Amino acid sequence: MNSEDIIEREKRYEAVFSKKPLPIVDGDGVYVYDADGNEYIDMGASYGVMGVGHANPKVVEAVEEQARSFTYAQASYATPERGALMEALMDATPDSLDRLFLANAGTEANEAAMKFARASTDEDSTKIVAAKRGFHGRTYGSISATWKSKYREPFAPTVPEFDFAAYNDVESLKETVDDETALVLLEPIQGEAGIYPAEPEYLETARDLCDDHGAYLVFDEIQAGMGRTGEMWSHEQYDVTPDAITTAKSLGGGLPISAIVCTEEMTDIPKGSHGGTYCGNPVAVAAARAAVEYTVENDLPANAARQGERLVSGVEEIDTDRIVDVRGEGLMVGIQVRGRAGRYLSGLAREGVLGLTAGTNVIRFLPPLTLEDGHVDAVVDALAEVFDP
Ligand SMILES: Cc1ncc(COP(=O)(O)O)c(C=O)c1O
Numbered sequence: 001m002n003s004e005d006i007i008e009r010e011k012r013y014e015a016v017f018s019k020k021p022l023p024i025v026d027g028d029g030v031y032v033y034d035a036d037g038n039e040y041i042d043m044g045a046s047y048g049v050m051g052v053g054h055a056n057p058k059v060v061e062a063v064e065e066q067a068r069s070f071t072y073a074q075a076s077y078a079t080p081e082r083g084a085l086m087e088a089l090m091d092a093t094p095d096s097l098d099r100l101f102l103a104n105a106g107t108e109a110n111e112a113a114m115k116f117a118r119a120s121t122d123e124d125s126t127k128i129v130a131a132k133r134g135f136h137g138r139t140y141g142s143i144s145a146t147w148k149s150k151y152r153e154p155f156a157p158t159v160p161e162f163d164f165a166a167y168n169d170v171e172s173l174k175e176t177v178d179d180e181t182a183l184v185l186l187e188p189i190q191g192e193a194g195i196y197p198a199e200p201e202y203l204e205t206a207r208d209l210c211d212d213h214g215a216y217l218v219f220d221e222i223q224a225g226m227g228r229t230g231e232m233w234s235h236e237q238y239d240v241t242p243d244a245i246t247t248a249k250s251l252g253g254g255l256p257i258s259a260i261v262c263t264e265e266m267t268d269i270p271k272g273s274h275g276g277t278y279c280g281n282p283v284a285v286a287a288a289r290a291a292v293e294y295t296v297e298n299d300l301p302a303n304a305a306r307q308g309e310r311l312v313s314g315v316e317e318i319d320t321d322r323i324v325d326v327r328g329e330g331l332m333v334g335i336q337v338r339g340r341a342g343r344y345l346s347g348l349a350r351e352g353v354l355g356l357t358a359g360t361n362v363i364r365f366l367p368p369l370t371l372e373d374g375h376v377d378a379v380v381d382a383l384a385e386v387f388d389p
Contacts, residue, residue, distance in 0.1 A: 003035040022349065027054025030368045030375050032354065038210070040349065041367070041375050044356040048191070048223050048332075048366030051250030051295065058254035058290040066286035075102065075280040082280050083290040092292060093261045094241050100261045102280035104249035106222035107137025109258040110185065111272065113246055114141045117183035117216040117258070121266035124155050125182040125215065131167040136185060136220055145185055148192075167214035168198060170205045177206075181215040188235040189364075191223035194359040195327055195334025203240045216243040216266055223332070226250035226375030227295045227369050229329035237329070250369075253291035257284035300369035304330035307371045314380030320387040324361075331371065335363040335383075346387050351382035 001009075006023040022040075026033040030053060032042045042050065042190050051147050054060060066081060073079050082102070089100060101112050114128055130136065130145040137143070139149055142153050144159035166172035167190060177184060184206050190196040210217040219242045224234035226247060231237055233245060244262030278284075295301070308330040315326045315335055325336040337344060341357040341364075346364075358364040365379075 001035060003089065021346065029053040029055075030371055031305075040352050040354045042354050043365040043367040043379060044354050047249070047356065048228065049227050049249045049252070050254055051300065051369045052253050052291045053368040053370040054254070056253055056291070056294060057071075058294045059255075059287050062286040062290035063255070065233050066283050068142075071283055074236060074277065074279055075275070079282055079285070081282055081286045081289055085292065087283050088289055088296075089259060089261055090294040091298060093126050093245065096241055097244065097261045097263055099264050099267050100259050101267075101274070102285065103258045103260075103276060104278050104284070105137070105255045106246065106256070106258050107142040108276065109246035109248055109260045110136045110145065110220060111139055111141045112220045113185060113216075113244055113262075114145070114183060115274055116244070116262060116269060117218070119270070119273070120216070120266050121182040121214060125180055126161045127178070127180045127182060128162050129176050129181050129184045129325035129374050130162065130164055131186055131190070131320070132164045133186055133193035133196070133324055134164075134185075134220075135186075135190075136273075137222075144160045167193075167196065168202045168240065172202055173202065173205055175210060177209040177213055177215065179213050181210075183216050183218060184210055185218050185220060187220045187224065188238065189229060189329055189332060191332065191364070192358055194362040195332060195364060197299060197327070197329055198238070200238050200240075200326055203235065203238050207240045207242075210243070216245040218246065218260075218262075221245045223366065224250045224329075226291075226331050227304055228313055228330055228366065229301075229328075230308060231301050232295070234329065234332075250293060250295075251288050252284055253287045253294075253321045255284040255287040257281075257288045264382040277358050298370075301330070303316075303371070304369045307331060307373075308333060308371075310373065311342045311365070311379065312375045314376060315383060317373055318380070318384045318387055320384075322387050328365075331365065331367055331369055333365045334358055335365075337361055337363060347386040348382055351385050353379050360378050 022034040024032045072150045136145045144162045165176040219235045248258030356364040
């Protein structure tokens with residue numbers, strides 16, 4: 001089947017997703033391939049999922065081994081791989097976080113954060129505070145914590161008692177968090193919004209306010225975590241320890257898995273009140289253990305920091321007035337352009353580079369963290385070509 005036929009077949013039945021103009025039929029490290037044999041540097045990594053690269057050998061081996069042994073055991077049966085993942089995650093997260101819950105998607109980890117916080121605070125603490133421009137997923141709790149109306153309005157009414165503070169606005173945060181707040185949920189670097197890192201003072205104030213009002217502070221590390229920003233977790237470049245982090249995307253090396261890692265205090269939930277059939281399913285768990293270990297053993301955060309700097313300085317040198325700003329941390333990079341970002345993506349694809357947009361006017365790169373100098377140079381050359389007037 002050629003690329004066009006593959007796309008047309010899906011389009012005929014797909015209920016939700018529009019289809020990009022190329023199918024993916026193979027992947028290897030930082031590269032993906034379409035059905036016509038074209039090779040692309042995958043600077044989107046399918047929305048930041050493939051941190052350890054496509055078909056990472058360690059992940060493939062772990063998945064094969066687990067699938068040959070047994071593919072499923074519900075989380076109330078302990079398995080060797082699940083325990084190994086728990087230890088690996090505990091080693092890789094702040095010491096004060098000593099409990100975890102495994103789920104399947106980012107939004108489920110955030111739902112757990114919201115439910116844990118509500119159940120573990122007093123009954124008057126019913127409010128959840130999130131940030132304007134923030135994104136936390138597409139289930140009802142998560143869309144209620146998500147700012148953009150396009151994700152909420154078609155499904156209104158959403159869950160009550162959510163409130164929004166302006167991002168990086170300390171005064172707005174102070175006005176919003178009060179004694180009725182159970183949870184403050186923040187991205188330390190906003191992704192979907194267009195790649196906006198938090199000011200240290202903003203996160204420090206959030207910590208103080210949560211302590212003062214008996215609320216929990218949770219950092220959504222679903223897009224920014226697992227080494228992407230140059231640290232294992234994006235909040236580590238700040239002097240603030242949350243009560244929990246949520247992680248997904250690169251956690252699973254391409255398989256669906258997510259986690260909330262939190263303090264014991266935050267897990268004061270009645271037995272049997274939370275769970276899910278596929279939570280901690282063995283095959284995704286094996287992939288995640290391999291992905292976490294690969295990230296740590298190969299110091300992918302350090303590579304992300306180095307290649308991110310190389311990418312940003314390369315882009316800054318492009319001689320064009322169509323680039324308004326380049327920002328980000330590590331390999332979470334946004335290039336703000338004049339006009340709509342989407343129109344540059346097809347030009348980039350023609351040059352063999354796949355990217356994403358964020359908001360309307362930002363080209364977003366969330367590539368595999370295994371990116372090397374030559375790949376970055378090729379991406380900068382492709383951008384220079386696309387921005388050439
Ligand atoms: C910051 C953030 N939180 C939550 C989510 C939701 O994750 P998922 O799509 O796996 O439910 C995303 C996904 O893009 C995200 O970027």
